[in-house]
Amino acid sequence: MTATVGCTSECYLHCVMCFLTGQTGERIVSIHPRRKATPRACPVEPQVSSAGKAPSSSKAKLTCDKDDPFGFGKVETEFDLTLFQLGYAFKTQEIGCNDAFDMRINNQRFVGWPKTWKPLGSSSTNYQISIIFALKPGCDGQTVAAYQTLSNKIAVSLVMQQNYTGYLEREDNWADIAERDHADPIAEFAKLSFMVPQLADMYTEVRSRGNIHRYQSNFIELGFCDEAHALSRLSVVPKGRQEIDEIVRRMKPYHGILLLEDVWPTPDANPTVAKLLSHCSPDRSILDMSTASGIPIFEVFMIIRHLIQWTRAILIYPLCNTNIYTSATSPQPLEKMAERFAAQFGTKIHLAAGLAHFNPPQRLDTFIRDNLTLEEQGVRAKLVVALLRHQMLMQLHQFYYILKPYSNAVLPKPKEPCPDEFWKLIDESTISDDVKPIVADISAEMLETVAYEAVKRKLTLFVQAAPMMNGNHHLEDIKYKNNLDRAEMESVFTSFQLVIAKFRRPDFVAE
Amino acid sequence: MVQRQKTLATFGAGPFATGDTGGGRFGHYTFDDEAPKLLGILLAEFDNREGPIIKHYVPRGNDEVEATFHFTKALIIPKTSMFRHSFALTIKALDCKVLMFPVGIDHQDYHRGRFTFNMSFIVDMTSSAETMYEPIVQKCAEYLIELEIEYHFLTDSKYRNQLYEVMEKMFIDLSTKGESVIEVVIDEDQIVTLYFKLCPSYRGIEPPEIDYHMVPMFIREVELSPRLIEKMDVLSQKIIPQIDGINTVREIAIILELDPSLVARCVRNLHFYECVSLVPMFLYWNTYVATERVHDFYKNQMEISDCLEFVKIQSATGEDGSEIPMPNPEFSDVFRLYLSMRVPDEDVENGAIPKKSLEQWVAEEKPRSMGIDEHRLVQFGMHHQFLRKLSNYPICTVNPGNNSLLKACNGKTSVDELALTHNIDPGVLHHLLKKSGKFEFVMK
Numbered sequence: 001m002t003a004t005v006g007c008t009s010e011c012y013l014h015c016v017m018c019f020l021t022g023q024t025g026e027r028i029v030s031i032h033p034r035r036k037a038t039p040r041a042c043p044v045e046p047q048v049s050s051a052g053k054a055p056s057s058s059k060a061k062l063t064c065d066k067d068d069p070f071g072f073g074k075v076e077t078e079f080d081l082t083l084f085q086l087g088y089a090f091k092t093q094e095i096g097c098n099d100a101f102d103m104r105i106n107n108q109r110f111v112g113w114p115k116t117w118k119p120l121g122s123s124s125t126n127y128q129i130s131i132i133f134a135l136k137p138g139c140d141g142q143t144v145a146a147y148q149t150l151s152n153k154i155a156v157s158l159v160m161q162q163n164y165t166g167y168l169e170r171e172d173n174w175a176d177i178a179e180r181d182h183a184d185p186i187a188e189f190a191k192l193s194f195m196v197p198q199l200a201d202m203y204t205e206v207r208s209r210g211n212i213h214r215y216q217s218n219f220i221e222l223g224f225c226d227e228a229h230a231l232s233r234l235s236v237v238p239k240g241r242q243e244i245d246e247i248v249r250r251m252k253p254y255h256g257i258l259l260l261e262d263v264w265p266t267p268d269a270n271p272t273v274a275k276l277l278s279h280c281s282p283d284r285s286i287l288d289m290s291t292a293s294g295i296p297i298f299e300v301f302m303i304i305r306h307l308i309q310w311t312r313a314i315l316i317y318p319l320c321n322t323n324i325y326t327s328a329t330s331p332q333p334l335e336k337m338a339e340r341f342a343a344q345f346g347t348k349i350h351l352a353a354g355l356a357h358f359n360p361p362q363r364l365d366t367f368i369r370d371n372l373t374l375e376e377q378g379v380r381a382k383l384v385v386a387l388l389r390h391q392m393l394m395q396l397h398q399f400y401y402i403l404k405p406y407s408n409a410v411l412p413k414p415k416e417p418c419p420d421e422f423w424k425l426i427d428e429s430t431i432s433d434d435v436k437p438i439v440a441d442i443s444a445e446m447l448e449t450v451a452y453e454a455v456k457r458k459l460t461l462f463v464q465a466a467p468m469m470n471g472n473h474h475l476e477d478i479k480y481k482n483n484l485d486r487a488e489m490e491s492v493f494t495s496f497q498l499v500i501a502k503f504r505r506p507d508f509v510a511e
Numbered sequence: 512m513v514q515r516q517k518t519l520a521t522f523g524a525g526p527f528a529t530g531d532t533g534g535g536r537f538g539h540y541t542f543d544d545e546a547p548k549l550l551g552i553l554l555a556e557f558d559n560r561e562g563p564i565i566k567h568y569v570p571r572g573n574d575e576v577e578a579t580f581h582f583t584k585a586l587i588i589p590k591t592s593m594f595r596h597s598f599a600l601t602i603k604a605l606d607c608k609v610l611m612f613p614v615g616i617d618h619q620d621y622h623r624g625r626f627t628f629n630m631s632f633i634v635d636m637t638s639s640a641e642t643m644y645e646p647i648v649q650k651c652a653e654y655l656i657e658l659e660i661e662y663h664f665l666t667d668s669k670y671r672n673q674l675y676e677v678m679e680k681m682f683i684d685l686s687t688k689g690e691s692v693i694e695v696v697i698d699e700d701q702i703v704t705l706y707f708k709l710c711p712s713y714r715g716i717e718p719p720e721i722d723y724h725m726v727p728m729f730i731r732e733v734e735l736s737p738r739l740i741e742k743m744d745v746l747s748q749k750i751i752p753q754i755d756g757i758n759t760v761r762e763i764a765i766i767l768e769l770d771p772s773l774v775a776r777c778v779r780n781l782h783f784y785e786c787v788s789l790v791p792m793f794l795y796w797n798t799y800v801a802t803e804r805v806h807d808f809y810k811n812q813m814e815i816s817d818c819l820e821f822v823k824i825q826s827a828t829g830e831d832g833s834e835i836p837m838p839n840p841e842f843s844d845v846f847r848l849y850l851s852m853r854v855p856d857e858d859v860e861n862g863a864i865p866k867k868s869l870e871q872w873v874a875e876e877k878p879r880s881m882g883i884d885e886h887r888l889v890q891f892g893m894h895h896q897f898l899r900k901l902s903n904y905p906i907c908t909v910n911p912g913n914n915s916l917l918k919a920c921n922g923k924t925s926v927d928e929l930a931l932t933h934n935i936d937p938g939v940l941h942h943l944l945k946k947s948g949k950f951e952f953v954m955k
Contacts, residue, residue: 060660063615063625065591085593089586095604096582102601107645327953352906352922352951359954360854401809401850404843407881471806503850505803 011210011229012139013147016203018195019090019112021128022172026091027072028083028132029175029189032200037076071179075186079108079134086110090132097128100148109135111144113152117159120166129155129168131199142240143228150212150224154202157220158195167217171195209233211310223310230311234260235390247315248305253287253297254480256318257304258389260311276303282385283319316388317395317476317507319381321365324396324504327355327387341386345379354383354393361396361504394506397474400493401501402466404434409498414444419452422459429463435499442496461492469500474507546709547638549686550607551576552678555587556665557627563588566628566665567675569682575605579633583609587629591615594627597645606636610644612652616659621666628665630655630678643709647685654705662697681707718783721760721775724931725789727782728756728894750777756890759792790893791900795870798901799889801852805897808849814895815842822887824879838882848878848888849897854954902927903941905950920950 018030067073073084081089089105092114101112114130131151135144161167171193178189190196198216205212210230213223228238239247259280272295279293286304290297307313317323341351357367368380387393405411418426418440426436426443439462446455461484468478479489493500553568553576563584568576580587582602587609598611613629630651632644658664665674677693684691690708697703740748746769753763760778764771781787791797808814822845824837852872869885878885892898902925911917919929926944930937944950 058619060616060618062656063591063594063617063627065594067590067592081596085590085596088590088593089598091585093582093585096602099603100601104597104599104642106597107642327955350908350951352908352953355922355953356906356951399806401846403847404841406847407838407841407844408877471809501847501850503801503805504853505806 011207011226012135012143013203013206013226014108014134014136016199017086017110017132017134018199019087019114019128019130019132020168020172020175021091022169022175024172024176024179026087026128027175027179028087028090029072029171029178029186030193030196030199031075031077031083031186032196032203034186035078037078072175072185072189080106090114090130092128092130100145101130101132101151102144102148107137109137109139109144111135111147111151113148113155115152115155115159117162117168119169120162127168127172129158131155140228140240142242143226146224146226146228146241150202150206153222153224154199154216157216157222160220161217167194225310227309227311231260231314234311236260236314237391241309244309244311248308251286251301251304251308251315252477252480253290254285254317254476255315256282256285256288257307257313258282258316258385259307259313260389270303272299273303276300282316282388285318288318314389317397319364319384321363321368323364324361325358325364325384325388325393326361326396327359328392328394337390337392341383344386345383348376349379349383351383351387354380354387358393396504397476397507399471399474399503399505400465400469400478401471401503402431402435402469402499403501405438405498411438412441412445412498414441415448416444418444419447422456425456425459425463430467431463438499439496442498446495458492458495461489462496465489465492471503546643546689547608547640548635549632549644549682550635551579551633552682553580553587553631553633554665554674554678555580555584555629555631557588557625559622567678569675569678575607576633579605579607579609580631583611583631587611587613587631588627589613597649599642599645601636603636607633608636609633610648612648614652614656616656626659626666628655628659646710647707650707651681651705658695658697658703664695664697677705685709718779721779721782721789723761723764723771723775724759724792726756726759726792726890727754727763727778727787728790728890729754729786730788730894746773746777747781750774751781754778754781754787756790757793757886788894790890793886793889795873796868798854798868799852799872799892799898800854800901801849801892802896802899804895805846805849805892808895808897809846815845818845818891821891822883824882824884840881840883844878844881845883845888848876848881848883849892851876852892852898854901901954904953904955905929905941905944906953907949908951909949917949920944922953926952 015035016030016032017028020027020029067082067084069082069084073082073087075083077083077086079086086105089103090101090110090112092101097114097116099113101110101114103110110132112130112132114128116126117129118127119125131154133147133151135147158168162169174192175185175189178185178192182188190200194217202212202214205214206224206226206229210227210233211223211225214221216222227244228240232238257280259277272293275293276289276295279289284292286300287297289295290300293300295303304313308315338351354367364384367384368377370377372380384393388395422443423440426439429436431439439459443455443459446458461482464482465478468481473481475486475489478484479486482489493502551568551570551573554566555563556566558564563580565577565580568580570576579602582605583600586593586598586600594613594615596613598613599608600611601608610632611629612631613627615625615627617625630648632648634644655665659666662670664670673695677695680693681691684693685707691706693705693707695703695705740751743751749767749769750763753766758766760774761771763769764774767774778787778789782789808818819840819842823840826834826837829835854867869889873879873885878888889898893900904922904925905920906922907917907920909917911920916929916933919932926941927937930940933940941952945952
């Protein structure tokens with residue numbers, strides 16, 4: 001399935017710089033894109049009142065000296081600083097090298113990962129290379145971490161090339177040449193350098209797609225994903241690396257996936273990826289996909305984890321007729337989406353009709369009805385998938401709490417007391433003490449109409465599920481973890497409904 | 512904690528929950544949530560013999576402050592061209608962020624004609640809200656510049672102890688209260704007062720407009736003593752005592768015989784400073800549904816005890832005027848009542864909107880028999896976003912052209928809001944829109 005509906009996605013990447021120390025000293029040799037420098041603000045002198053005890057006749061004033069840099073240092077930037085000043089600020093002591101760098105200057109954030117490098121044949125001199133990203137205000141910690149990782153990856157690849165071919169030494173020499181006789185050393189260096197065009201390409205790729213997959217100098221593989229930007233570009237709720245890792249950690253065989261874009265495995269990809277993708281559909285769970293493709297479930301997990309981490313897919317619950325969906329409550333840019341939906345699905349069904357159908361929450365089979373034509377059913381199924389993908393629809397799950405009944409509820413009054421065997425089961429359970437006698441009474445009352453073994457089975461299942469009935473686990477999860485049948489579990493919950501409170505909400509791990 | 516959606520999609524709790532479509536954060540800010548821990552404050556200066564040195568630091572005996580100084584020495588006292596720029600550097604090795612604002616003062620009285628100093632703040636690295644301290648760092652530098660130029664407060668040895676006390680008080684106050692007012696005594700007769708206050712990062716954003724039908728509700732415990740009321744402006748003196756979590760902005764205006772826009776302006780101000788939150792008007796005709804945040808409530812013992820205290824029926828009197836003792840609410844009842852506020856599953860097949868008004872809900876659940884005041888239950892739930900008001904949103908399925916009503920039916924404006932704008936009964940408007948066949952209705 002291809003991306004159909006776009007939304008305004010924001011990329012926090014503002015510009016990329018290369019900070020290089022070499023034989024000539026520290027300097028920023030590249031800045032991309034180059035924007036018009038802002039006129040430099042002159043610090044305002046504070047007013048000294050005449051009543052003040054000025055220590056002597058002349059007036060004290062704030063220091064406002066200017067440097068006299070040359071070459072790259074002279075270049076004014078949009079950040080109200082010259083490249084010389086920025087370079088001075090970025091110069092990291094050796095102790096801070098090989099670690100994440102994060103600095104804010106006048107509300108502008110700069111992040112990177114400085115690395116040390118040595119000239120070929122030298123064992124003592126340590127120079128620095130750092131790819132610095134200027135990020136827009138408002139970016140969160142995960143975005144910062146993502147760009148620091150990218151900076152590290154680029155720096156590692158550059159240092160590796162330096163160790164093979166003296167790459168950085170060469171770049172440093174070209175920087176000297178560009179600086180020596182040219183009025184615009186940045187432009188001159190861009191013409192000479194191998195590194196600058198690569199950085200510019202990466203900048204463009206990140207801005208447009210949110211991820212990078214390329215080979216540095218045709219041999220060092222470099223991959224990066226700004227997850228939040230890549231997802232928001234595809235109109236999906238942006239999630240950072242940490243959240244995605246958490247989703248991956250909590251992935252279960254009963255989950256499914258929804259591909260966000262056409263995924264074409266690279267020629268050197270594992271052949272099982274292509275095989276799995278051919279068995280991938282929104283109505284299949286991970287377990288189903290493993291069974292259908294014959295790929296071991298562990299391997300399926302690995303591939304899906306990879307797809308999710310590279311924002312090629314999102315985790316969902318497989319489409320099923322009994323699933324209950326509701327439309328999301330946040331306002332969505334409906335007008336534009338409606339137009340695009342109409343372009344994709346035709347005018348037979350309006351986007352609003354799909355949303356209206358699922359609010360109040362409805363089962364899927366009430367929307368994709370059997371009495372519709374197959375074509376209509378297909379269109380509706382696609383509409384649901386599209387709504388799910390853009391998270392305009394959310395699946396609701398049933399969560400359970402064990403709670404005392406209402407204080408005015410009619411409590412069971414069994415004729416016979418609860419058998420000791422049942423009491424033992426209840427006593428050893430995690431059920432709270434105020435609920436235990438009621439559970440015993442319910443079981444005892446049930447014995448009046450149901451066979452002993454059947455009641456015992458129900459009570460055992462209830463006690464078994466009790467630790468998960470705290471609002472954190474939905475029915476699917478309880479069923480899966482206890483290896484139970486759905487209908488049986490529902491019948492148990494119905495029998496003990498007096499001490500159960502139910503609540504329907506989305507499971508935000510998968511949404 | 513239930514994980515929630517960040518931007519595009521929400522179920523329940525979100526801006527809609529309070530009707531605060533301009534941004535859900537207003538009125539739900541707490542100091543403890545955001546402010547990063549202040550680890551230390553250091554005053555560095557350039558010594559003409561030793562170079563950059565620490566003059567004072569608080570808390571005393573904290574080796575990490577010194578380690579931080581040695582790590583960032585070159586930025587704390589940088590080249591002169593870098594003066595009066597704000598720097599914030601993260602030091603992963605020390606798990607902290609240093610906020611700096613180096614300053615130099617030129618005057619012939621100083622040795623070498625220049626005095627260079629920097630009052631830096633060191634904050635915990637785990638919070639990303641260190642920007643809250645940036646204005647304070649700059650403000651502090653501006654105060655010190657003034658004090659130094661006027662009174663040689665930083666360089667005169669007689670102020671040495673006082674300077675340290677100022678730093679210590681600032682550190683303690685900002686760490687505990689988020690604000691500090693310090694009096695600096697100059698020459699035993701003059702007092703200069705310094706004011707510092709941490710501001711949440713969203714300050715500076717225009718607060719949302721106040722709808723006259725919203726109900727302001729205090730979210731801070733304020734004891735309205737006559738002394739406190741005296742300090743307020745005339746308008747606030749009148750309006751604030753009327754805020755009871757029940758009266759709408761318009762009702763307050765009617766009670767006080769004031770223009771509603773004046774009341775709205777005052778309430779907006781209170782809203783901005785997190786004194787009040789705004790909840791939709793309580794109506795028995797409304798439908799309220801529980802949001803996923805009710806799960807957080809289940810686990811929050813403090814909120815539970817607050818709730819049990821708040822929702823109990825305050826006083827009930829019998830026909831003879833005597834007070835009827837009411838039972839104390841139980842948590843299981845309150846929680847079950849919140850969970851029972853939901854869109855009913857039945858009746859869907861009939862095509863009718865399965866809306867259950869609060870009136871119907873009260874008749875079914877009888878909260879008063881459990882000692883629970885449904886009005887207070889709803890207001891507590893709305894304020895904490897366990898509940899949200901269910902509204903019907905019309906979406907126009909035809910080209911709206913230049914028709915303003917059709918344009919307004921974009922899924923973002925509820926029938927209730929449209930009815931208010933066009934001064935028509937919501938039921939009648941809903942019927943008319945439905946009859947035209949040009950709309951789909953989404954309840955959310």
